[in-house]
Amino acid sequence: MAPLVGVIMGSDSDLPVMKAACEMLEKFKIEYECTIVSAHRTPDRLVEYARSARRRGLKVIVAGAGGAAHLPGMVAAMTPLPVVGVPVKTSALSGVDSLHSIVQMPRGVPVATVAIGNATNAGLLAARILSTSNDALADALEAYAASQRDEVLGKAEVLEG
Numbered sequence: 001m002a003p004l005v006g007v008i009m010g011s012d013s014d015l016p017v018m019k020a021a022c023e024m025l026e027k028f029k030i031e032y033e034c035t036i037v038s039a040h041r042t043p044d045r046l047v048e049y050a051r052s053a054r055r056r057g058l059k060v061i062v063a064g065a066g067g068a069a070h071l072p073g074m075v076a077a078m079t080p081l082p083v084v085g086v087p088v089k090t091s092a093l094s095g096v097d098s099l100h101s102i103v104q105m106p107r108g109v110p111v112a113t114v115a116i117g118n119a120t121n122a123g124l125l126a127a128r129i130l131s132t133s134n135d136a137l138a139d140a141l142e143a144y145a146a147s148q149r150d151e152v153l154g155k156a157e158v159l160e161g
């Protein structure tokens with residue numbers, strides 16, 4: 001099956017963070033592709049990726065980058081698909097630089113930004129977007145939420161004795 005979600009990142013150094021998005025997509029059996037696209041080091045590849053994404057059947061793009069993190073915003077500027085941005089933590093500024101770069105988009109070009117390093121939520125958000133036209137997926141996401149609830153309630157019960 002053609003991938004529905006494109007997971008991209010600015011560098012292979014982002015992979016330890018971004019693999020959590022892939023794990024979520026695998027958990028919900030969503031077809032995805034994963035690759036490196038650098039806004040600054042491979043600008044032509046960025047244009048090609050973003051411009052062809054919709055035509056190739058992608059429905060959502062998850063883009064992670066650190067530092068001067070222009071990747072999600074530039075992708076969002078070149079495709080009508082929803083883009084979820086993941087600010088990757090940096091050594092110099094702890095990812096606040098990445099967060100600000102990704103979240104401060106100008107009006108008219110949206111990027112749904114998750115918390116610094118939270119690629120899990122990016123994968124989940126992509127799944128939720130797809131679930132608006134997929135009831136089985138929506139059911140699976142509800143079951144996931146219920147399992148989180150039960151886990152917390154179980155821990156509370158143990159604490160309360």
Ligand code: RP5
Nearest residue numbers: 010011013014065066067088
């Ligand atoms: C960004 O620069 C990447 O997204 C990465 O987070 C950061 C550092 O890249 P490397 O120097 O580790 O390749 O483009």
